Amino acid sequence: MPELPEVETVARGVHDRVRGQRILDVWLGSHREPFNTPPARLAKGLEGRTILAVRRIGKHIVADLADGKTATPAAQWIVHLGMTGRLLVTTPDAPVVAHTHARAALSSGRELRFVDPRRFGRLELRQFPKDQPFAAPGAEPLTIQADAFAALFRGRKLAIKAALLNQSLLAGVGNIYADESLFHAALRPRRLAGRLTRTELERLRIALQDVLQRAIARGGSSVSDYVDANGVRGFFQLEHRVYQRTGAPCLVCATPIHRIVVAGRSTHYCPTCQH
DNA sequence: CATTTCACCTGGTGGC
DNA sequence: TGCCACCAGGTGAAAT
Secondary structure (H helix, E strand, O other), X not given: OOOHHHHHHHHHHHHXXXXXXXXXXXXXXXXXXXXXXXXXXXXXXXXXXXXEEEEEEOOEEEEEEEOXXXXXXXXXXXXXXXXXXXXXXXXXXXXXXXXXXXXXXXXOOOEEEEEOOOOOOEEEEEEOOOOOOOOXXXXXXXXXXXXXXXXXHOOOOOEHHXXXXXOOOEOOOOHHHHHHHHHHOOOOOOOEHHHOOHHXXXXXXXXXXXXXXXXXXXXXXXXXXXXXXXXXXXOHHHHOOOOOOEOOEOOOOOOEXXXXXXXXXXXXXXXXXXX
């Protein structure tokens, strides 16, 4: 998936194209996987409502929905893209590609579509006041301050790579940006989170925020088929230093990049630059 | 509770 | 060309 920078790019793109639009009609596919909310209830909660705003929270895309012309959200539509999910704004006559699970006709005459081959993505409706507004369990990586960042890892006996991937600590970091930020912070992925010094943790926080910001500026990373709401690919993969560069020379010291498995995920690092 | 492993899906790639 | 193993941006449940 789409990690934080890709989700941010999608959320911004969708926001620009659907803000203020009314959802006229919703079609949902038959696979059960993508629906955290039963399809009938999801469709009923979307139809007739107006999209006030679309934004990213962690790796989730949150659309605030209002009744009529009010400016107060009556509900939220939560979209998680999983590994292969895409949100597209198209014309109604655009070919419906395989694995399209949801189509929402908008008052602008366009359609908002959710496509997800692997079906790890999820769609959910939060209906106020019955449900709580969506909130990520973990901290926001882009704005977390030094003290709070250091406190996340204190006393933890797991690899820093695993800790970075834990969404209840930091919301939005995934496999690409965990590896890239550890490279820029010169830290090995298997270092135990609780054993990192305050200086190392601060180096990591700055590296993480820098990598995420630069990735957002490039529209995210397109590793295989990721595209934004306009069908445009991101370009941050051109700036990857270690991710999916196994055996290739480190761009700093020319040592071949190593690949190991940490927390069940492919993990890439430079054995010379990272300690 | 904290941490680790694995299942959940489809599709692409590379070896034989 | 076919078949098979392995890999992929994530995460929640089960096991330890």
